[in-house]
Amino acid sequence: MTEAAQDAASSSTPSEVGWVRRYHPAPGADRRLVCFPHAGGSASYYFPVSRAIGPYADVLAIQYPGRHDRHGEACLDSIGGLADALEGELPAWFDRPVTFFGHSMGALLAFEVARRLERRGIVLHGLCVSGRRAPSRPRSERVHLGGDEALLAHMARLSGTDSRVLGDPELMRLVMPAVRADYKAVETYAYTDGPPLSCPVLALTGDDDPQVTLEEAGAWAEHTGGGFALKVFPGGHFYLNTCADAVTAAVRGHLG
Structure with missing residues (x-):
C-alpha cells in the first residue's frame, strides 16, 4: 500500500472500466472482495491488496469519478450520490459471496451501499x-x-499522501477538485x-488515529446483527500502510 506500489498500479491496465478495477482477476475464486478507497484516494491504492x-x-477496487482514468467525469460530493450509483453497478458481481472493505470514507460508503443492497434482498458475506x-x-x-492550504494541511497530518505529491503544485491543482468533493461527501x-x-x-483501527477513538470504532457493533469484531493496530489514520501484512491477513480471515 505504498506510494510506489500505487504508481506501479497506475500504469497497469485493469480488465474493467467504469466504476470497477480488477487488477488481478481470479475468475476461479469462490469469493469476491470489493474495496472502497479513502477520501482523495483511487482504485490503485488497493493494487497490493489485489495482488x-x-x-x-x-x-x-472501486474507481470514483473525477480521478485517474475518470478525471474527465464530474466528481460526486455526497455519500448518498456515490452509494446510489454503486447500488446499480455492483449487483452484477454477486454471482458468489461478496465482502466489502473500505478505509475511512470508503468504510462509510461501503456501509451505505450494503444498506441499499440489503433493502433489495442482496446480503453481503461480510463488511x-x-x-x-x-x-x-x-x-x-x-x-x-476552508481554503486549499487548510485542506492540504489536514491531508498531511493524516500521513496518507506522499509528501512529494503534496509539494507538487501542478499535480495538486489536478487532484484538488476530487479531494474537496470527497471531504464534502464525508463531512x-x-x-x-x-x-x-x-x-x-469487522472494524479495524489504528491505536493513535486522531479521526477515530476506540469507542467510536467499537460502535460499529450497533450496525450489525450478524456478529462483530474489532482489531486494533499500531499507528495513526493510515496505520494500514505500515501494517499491510497484518491487515491483509485480517481481511482474508474475514472473507471466510
Whole structure:
C-alpha cells in the first residue's frame, strides 16, 4: 500500500472500466472482495491488496469519478450520490459471496451501499470497515469549507499522501477538485437510523488515529446483527500502510 506500489498500479491496465478495477482477476475464486478507497484516494491504492489476496478471492477496487482514468467525469460530493450509483453497478458481481472493505470514507460508503443492497434482498458475506468511526458517532467537521492550504494541511497530518505529491503544485491543482468533493461527501454525511445489517462486521483501527477513538470504532457493533469484531493496530489514520501484512491477513480471515 505504498506510494510506489500505487504508481506501479497506475500504469497497469485493469480488465474493467467504469466504476470497477480488477487488477488481478481470479475468475476461479469462490469469493469476491470489493474495496472502497479513502477520501482523495483511487482504485490503485488497493493494487497490493489485489495482488496479495487475488489468488484466494476475486478482488475489485472501486474507481470514483473525477480521478485517474475518470478525471474527465464530474466528481460526486455526497455519500448518498456515490452509494446510489454503486447500488446499480455492483449487483452484477454477486454471482458468489461478496465482502466489502473500505478505509475511512470508503468504510462509510461501503456501509451505505450494503444498506441499499440489503433493502433489495442482496446480503453481503461480510463488511470490513477501517479507519472510520461508526455512522452513529458523528463529529462536526468543516475542513472542506476552508481554503486549499487548510485542506492540504489536514491531508498531511493524516500521513496518507506522499509528501512529494503534496509539494507538487501542478499535480495538486489536478487532484484538488476530487479531494474537496470527497471531504464534502464525508463531512456532510448524516446517518439515517435503520435496521442493522445482517452480515458480520469487522472494524479495524489504528491505536493513535486522531479521526477515530476506540469507542467510536467499537460502535460499529450497533450496525450489525450478524456478529462483530474489532482489531486494533499500531499507528495513526493510515496505520494500514505500515501494517499491510497484518491487515491483509485480517481481511482474508474475514472473507471466510
